[in-house]
Amino acid sequence: MRIAADRLLGLALIGLAAFIAVQSLQLQVPFSYEPVGPKAFPLGLAALLAALALVLVFKPGEDGEWPAPALALRLLGVLGLLLVYALLFTRLGFIPASFLVVATLARLFDASWPKALVTAALMAAGSDFLFTEGLGIGLPDGTWLADIL
Known part of the structure; x- marks a missing residue:
């Protein structure tokens, strides 16, 4: 059952990463930043989140115990x-x-x-x-x- 939960969480996190990426692409900056603008940080975080979520989807963790x-x-x-x-x-x-x-x-x-x-x-x-x-x-x-x- 945990394997399915890990995969569902991974898919939800991929959706969150996509939402973050779309929102960051819509940022309107009134002046230019060189070489990296304010869109780069949230886009980088979204890419990292998506990559780590893919790990959950394709290689879920082993079944574990609930905490005390x-x-x-x-x-x-x-x-x-x-x-x-x-x-x-x-x-x-x-x-x-x-x-x-x-x-x-x-x-x-x-x-x-x-x-x-x-x-x-x-x-x-x-x-x-x-x-x-x-x-x-x-x-x-x-x-x-x-x-x-």
């Missing part, structure tokens, strides 16, 4: 945290939202409070520095301060 209930609950917790992160990202801002999510994830996987808080602070500040200074990508500061003031 405790691990399955933790994995569902991770999924829930990522959804909360997506919802709070612009409202709270990158650093506070990242701090809260990383600290909660660390605690979810049995880190002590001091380790979770230090890790969260380093991850939030470090990734903010890498995005803003290293890549030149502006991250949201959050609208919560504007609401208070």
